[in-house]
Amino acid sequence: xxxxxxxxxxxxxxxxxxxxxxxxxxxxxxxxxxxxxxxxxxxxxxxxxxxxxxxxxxxxxxxxxxxxxxxxxxxxxxxxxxxxxxxxxxxxxxxxxxxxxxxxxxxxxxxxxxxxxxxxxxxxxxxxxxxxxxxxxxxxxxxxxxx
Numbered sequence: 001x002x003x004x005x006x007x008x009x010x011x012x013x014x015x016x017x018x019x020x021x022x023x024x025x026x027x028x029x030x031x032x033x034x035x036x037x038x039x040x041x042x043x044x045x046x047x048x049x050x051x052x053x054x055x056x057x058x059x060x061x062x063x064x065x066x067x068x069x070x071x072x073x074x075x076x077x078x079x080x081x082x083x084x085x086x087x088x089x090x091x092x093x094x095x096x097x098x099x100x101x102x103x104x105x106x107x108x109x110x111x112x113x114x115x116x117x118x119x120x121x122x123x124x125x126x127x128x129x130x131x132x133x134x135x136x137x138x139x140x141x142x143x144x145x146x147x
Contacts, residue, residue: 050093
């Protein structure tokens, strides 16, 4: 198979498999009530200071309305807490509950294992080339997103 065919096959398989394997990693754990979408919202909220809905929506490239639906579910499941702003009560700040922080750490561990599984098999030059290639792919997607 030529380079184009190989790249096409690998990328198509990767995009499909990463989401599928992520979901399996969640379903085999205490976080089986989370979807991949939920996990990406939790990841966008992060472990640091609380974020407002607009900031999280911007990180995820979704509308605040779409995010509100996901957020309602995560609050109900106990992964996220909402708190009104002290100076402006109209602003709602979102942070992870203890359960949300545990889910975040579980997901981060999955990502660490995924990266380690690749990096441990590469030389420094191969790792550099892979990093450069994936950064180019990421840039291409970001530009397509703007179209």
